[in-house]
Every structure is written in C-alpha cells, then in structure tokens.
Amino acid sequence: MRKSFRPQSGQLQRCPVDPYHIVPDKCHCVDYQTLKLQENPEDVPHGEMPRHLQLYCDRYLTDKVAPGNRVTLVGVFSIKKLFQKNKGNKDKTLTGIRTPYLRVLGIHVETGGPGRAEFKQFTPDEERNFKELAKRPDAYELIAKSIAPSIYGSTDIKKSIACLLFGGSRKRLPDGLTRRGDINVLLLGDPGTAKSQLLKFVEQVSPIGVYTSGKGSSAAGLTASVVRDPTSRTFMMEGGAMVLADGGVVCIDEFDKMREDDRVAIHEAMEQQTISIAKAGITTTLNSRCSVLAAANSVYGRWDDSRGDENIDFMPTILSRFDMIYIVKDTHDVKRDEVCFIRIG
Incomplete structure (x- = not known):
C-alpha cells in the first residue's frame, strides 16, 4: 500500500522519494x-x-x-x-x-415479523389484563374510547383509528402476490375539528410513528433519496418518512397542500407497500409496510354541501389507496357546542 508523506511544522519541506509501491x-x-x-x-x-x-x-x-x-x-x-x-x-x-x-x-x-420491530416485553399483569379485555364483548368500544379521550365525539373516526393502530394480517396469495394488511384513513373536512390533534395522538401512542406536514414534505422526503457522500464522493441512499416508519404509522397533515407530483410518488408505497428506486446507478426496492393517516381540508376552506365532489381536489388514483374516508363537518349545534364547552372548561 502506498504511504503518503505530509511534512509537519519544523520539518523539511522537501518531498522524499516514495519507497512504497502498490502491487x-x-x-x-x-x-x-x-x-x-x-x-x-x-x-x-x-x-x-x-x-x-x-x-x-x-x-x-x-x-x-x-x-x-x-x-x-x-x-x-x-x-x-x-x-x-x-x-x-x-x-x-x-x-x-x-x-x-x-x-x-x-x-x-430487530425484526419480530414482517416489518415489525421487537418491542418491550409485557409483564404478567399486563398480559392478564389483555386477556381479560379480549374476553369482554365491549372490547372494541373500550379501545375506541381510549383514542384521544380529551376530544369529544368522532366515535366512528376513533374506531377506524383503533383498527389502523392494530392493523390487519398480510396475506400471501397463491400466485405469489401479497395483499396488504395495513389500513389507510383519510380525514377530510372543515378546519377546527381536531383532525391534527388526532394525528398527533396517533404519532405519540404508535410504537413507530412519524408525523409530517404536507406543505413541508416532498416525494424524496416521504419515499427515499439518493445523495452524494461528502467524504467518499460516492452516491448513497437515504430512506424517507415511509421507509423509517416501516411497521408503524405515517401521519401526514395538510395532505391537500402537497404538490400533485409528490402525491403520485407515494402511490406504490400505499398500495404495494414498496418503494422502487433507480437513480445514480442504484437500483433497489425498499419496504414501506406502514399505515397512512392523512388529514386535509376542503378546496373552499369549509365543506360546501351544495358543491358535492367539487370540495375534493384529489385524483381518483390517490383516493383509491385509502380504505376509509371521513367527511368531518363543524355543524352548528347548540347542544353539542355546550357539551364541548363544558368539557373544555
């Protein structure tokens, strides 16, 4: 191996003959x-x-x-x-x-299954409580009530979020294809209806949770990017939010503020749960086995019943990736507002 000589302070500045040669x-x-x-x-x-x-x-x-x-x-x-x-x-x-x-x-x-990380071990008391809860006929309702208990109402949305957190089972079909088991949910509607709070809650309680905003997210930030290493000057790949959340949940707020090109980039990640990269000589496929919980507002700011589908500014291709879509409205109900006021106070 060739040995390089770098003169230090106080030494001769004359380069000696290099006695080493590479064979x-x-x-x-x-x-x-x-x-x-x-x-x-x-x-x-x-x-x-x-x-x-x-x-x-x-x-x-x-x-x-x-x-x-x-x-x-x-x-x-x-x-x-x-x-x-x-x-x-x-x-x-x-x-x-x-x-x-x-x-x-x-x-x-650390993999305890397809895309699942090894989490902490439960104590015998916790396992006993889980078994007792599973035997109760109202287990589904109890779990839904534990989703963001500080937010009043939105029972159906909380039930869907509970299903999203638990997830389903991935199925391997006879022809070799895989049917995803993760659930994608879209909350679409008026501002001030606690959509962002629900996303924040899911990010905190999920063992693997990533929260991002649509305005500050790009296709490379959500999927993967190829960057040049400043030291070796070689290309290297960096995973985005959906790669880092493999086996967990990705919460995307302000989903309507994303550019259409960026939303198209996550089509494969939401349905096939893979991300294919072919850039700078790097050709590979990454796993993105995660659920997506997205929140968006109407085109007109508030939901207008008279305009129907015009309130939604999404392509059918991205809407088909969501298993459940909820229209969240801020209805003017005096009794409901009084109950919300009492709970907040």
Whole structure:
C-alpha cells in the first residue's frame, strides 16, 4: 500500500522519494460498506433533528441491513481526521476537525415479523389484563374510547383509528402476490375539528410513528433519496418518512397542500407497500409496510354541501389507496357546542 508523506511544522519541506509501491496481484481485497445510523423517530424530541453516526462495515458484515431497519450494534467508537481540498489544485490538507464513527463488529436486525420491530416485553399483569379485555364483548368500544379521550365525539373516526393502530394480517396469495394488511384513513373536512390533534395522538401512542406536514414534505422526503457522500464522493441512499416508519404509522397533515407530483410518488408505497428506486446507478426496492393517516381540508376552506365532489381536489388514483374516508363537518349545534364547552372548561 502506498504511504503518503505530509511534512509537519519544523520539518523539511522537501518531498522524499516514495519507497512504497502498490502491487495489485498481491493485494488482499475485502468487501466494504459505509452506513449512516439515525436515531429512532419516536426518540427524537419535538422540534429537534435526529442524530446521526457513520458506520464502517467490512467482510461478512456488509449487505446485512436495508434502509429503515432497526438494528442493535456492537462496535468500536473511533475518531477520524478530515481533509480539505485546496482551491486550485488536487492536494488535500489536514484540518483540525475530527469526525466520530463506529467500526462495526456485530449487527443484529430487530425484526419480530414482517416489518415489525421487537418491542418491550409485557409483564404478567399486563398480559392478564389483555386477556381479560379480549374476553369482554365491549372490547372494541373500550379501545375506541381510549383514542384521544380529551376530544369529544368522532366515535366512528376513533374506531377506524383503533383498527389502523392494530392493523390487519398480510396475506400471501397463491400466485405469489401479497395483499396488504395495513389500513389507510383519510380525514377530510372543515378546519377546527381536531383532525391534527388526532394525528398527533396517533404519532405519540404508535410504537413507530412519524408525523409530517404536507406543505413541508416532498416525494424524496416521504419515499427515499439518493445523495452524494461528502467524504467518499460516492452516491448513497437515504430512506424517507415511509421507509423509517416501516411497521408503524405515517401521519401526514395538510395532505391537500402537497404538490400533485409528490402525491403520485407515494402511490406504490400505499398500495404495494414498496418503494422502487433507480437513480445514480442504484437500483433497489425498499419496504414501506406502514399505515397512512392523512388529514386535509376542503378546496373552499369549509365543506360546501351544495358543491358535492367539487370540495375534493384529489385524483381518483390517490383516493383509491385509502380504505376509509371521513367527511368531518363543524355543524352548528347548540347542544353539542355546550357539551364541548363544558368539557373544555
């Protein structure tokens, strides 16, 4: 391997003859992979960015994980030096910046099923309570009442959200195709009807929950993107919200504020629950086995019964991906408003 000489302060500035030469036939090459570890979305405090750490894998540890997997790692924490290119030439100079990284010694992918992470173990008392609840005939109603109890009404919506959180069973058809078991729900209607509060509640109670706003979301941010690594200058893939929420729930607020091109990009992720990428020489398919809970407003701000379908500004292709669509109206009812006032007060 070639050894480079960088003169330090106080040394001669004359470059010596390099005595090392690379012999390709006698070199021993091993597989090498660079990964970026990101903090779990549910562990990130509100208003803060998730923390990242660079990983270095070699030999049999390469190609063990895919974007969106939750892993447990064992490795050696190290620090590397950064080099900066000089303007006008190709030489690199050493900077005073140090970057931490982890040299991986072992990887364990935490999967308790298709797209499901291994969650905490329940105590015997909790398991006993679950079994007693399952035997009750009103278990469905009790679970629905526990969904956002501070929000009055919206019983049918809460029942649908309960089904969304529990999810269904994925089925493998005889021809090899898969029928998704996750449920997608769309809340469409007037402002001030607690749609965003329901989305926030689902994000908090879901073991894997990601919340995003339609105005600040793009196709790459929801699915996946290909970026260039500033260190190695090679292309690498980063998973979006629907990849990170594999096995959980993605809550998209202000769904009507998204661009139509961005909504088209999630068609495959919502129905086939996969994301196909073919960019910059990277061709792969990522899993996005998650439920989608979206909230949107009417085109006219408030729902107008006289205009019918004109209130909805969505293509039929995206509406067909939702299993349940609810029209939420802020009806002018004195008794209902009095009850809401008493509960708030």
